[in-house]
Amino acid sequence: MPTLLLTHPACLLHDTGQGHPERSDRLRAIDEALAGGAFSGLKREQAPLADLAVIERVHPARYVEAIRAATPKHDLIWLDPDTIMSPRSWEAALRATGAVVYAVDQVMSGAADNAFCAVRPPGHHSEPARPMGFCLFNNVAIAALHARAAHGAERVAVVDFDVHHGNGTQAAFWADKELFYGSTHQMPLFPGTGSLSETGAGNIFNAPLRPGDGREHFREAFLSRILPGLHNFGPDILLISAGFDAHRDDPLAEIELTEADFAWVTEKLLETAEKHAGGKVVSTLEGGYDLDALGRSTAAHVEALMQASS
Numbered sequence: 001m002p003t004l005l006l007t008h009p010a011c012l013l014h015d016t017g018q019g020h021p022e023r024s025d026r027l028r029a030i031d032e033a034l035a036g037g038a039f040s041g042l043k044r045e046q047a048p049l050a051d052l053a054v055i056e057r058v059h060p061a062r063y064v065e066a067i068r069a070a071t072p073k074h075d076l077i078w079l080d081p082d083t084i085m086s087p088r089s090w091e092a093a094l095r096a097t098g099a100v101v102y103a104v105d106q107v108m109s110g111a112a113d114n115a116f117c118a119v120r121p122p123g124h125h126s127e128p129a130r131p132m133g134f135c136l137f138n139n140v141a142i143a144a145l146h147a148r149a150a151h152g153a154e155r156v157a158v159v160d161f162d163v164h165h166g167n168g169t170q171a172a173f174w175a176d177k178e179l180f181y182g183s184t185h186q187m188p189l190f191p192g193t194g195s196l197s198e199t200g201a202g203n204i205f206n207a208p209l210r211p212g213d214g215r216e217h218f219r220e221a222f223l224s225r226i227l228p229g230l231h232n233f234g235p236d237i238l239l240i241s242a243g244f245d246a247h248r249d250d251p252l253a254e255i256e257l258t259e260a261d262f263a264w265v266t267e268k269l270l271e272t273a274e275k276h277a278g279g280k281v282v283s284t285l286e287g288g289y290d291l292d293a294l295g296r297s298t299a300a301h302v303e304a305l306m307q308a309s310s
Helices: 009-013 027-035 061-071 089-109 139-151 168-173 216-232 258-277 291-309
Strands: 003-009 041-044 114-117 155-159 179-186 202-209 237-242 281-285
Touching: 003 089, 003 291, 009 027, 009 089, 027 291, 061 089, 089 139, 089 237, 089 281, 089 291, 114 291, 139 155, 139 168, 139 237, 139 281, 155 168, 155 216, 168 179, 168 202, 179 216, 202 216, 216 258, 237 258, 258 281, 258 291, 281 291
Parallel strands: 003 041, 003 114, 114 281, 155 179, 155 237, 179 202, 237 281
Antiparallel strands: none
């Protein structure tokens, strides 16, 4: 079955204002990178709106309603110094979450081998009752709980290679042994979480990197910590928080990866998913703020997904 690519025009209309790094041009760069003939085999669909009841598996109803009520009729509002809403942000957030949830439906049902969701706003910093770090709803955590509730997945894993630690996903998974969270990320860096000592119920596997680390340290972190932990966990489905801001050209961090490293880690995660989950993988966009590096890195990531499904 083909690799599924999900996106939606509404995600372009989430306006974060002039000069904000998490901007609509990110999706335009990805769309351009995936427009060539090498990607003609993708199954392309538009993201549906997420059901609020599905979102509320992670976020309390009062939080969801507060986000909806905060949506401005005009101009922009700041929920915190980094996280902005515009009049179209509510729909964009529902489409972003809806994409990852629908991708889980398609992969769990066998309609697609794997999927990539090119959506925004991102999600992995959003804690159950707190928006932060450009994120409103935790798309990947919501999709993980959906896989369990709707499809009977007993063990669901999220692996996050964004350069910023996914504090929101960690918080949502913290006490649940049937959920796995593994993350490589730069420390010290926003949001300040993600130390080796943060292990939850034995289900949290952080592998922090130092400023200036590159290929050798990144791959060692996966080979020595993330992948063995994931193998021992044995997921029924693997979700990926695919942030490409650990690229050496990214302006927001100091990790020295290239698109070849994102292809490598995707291949390694697919190998583990094949052993334990029949290759069931859903990936969703998180960070990545240099447009050229983002386009190239996403293309390398999606190409690896397509090769696994061919």
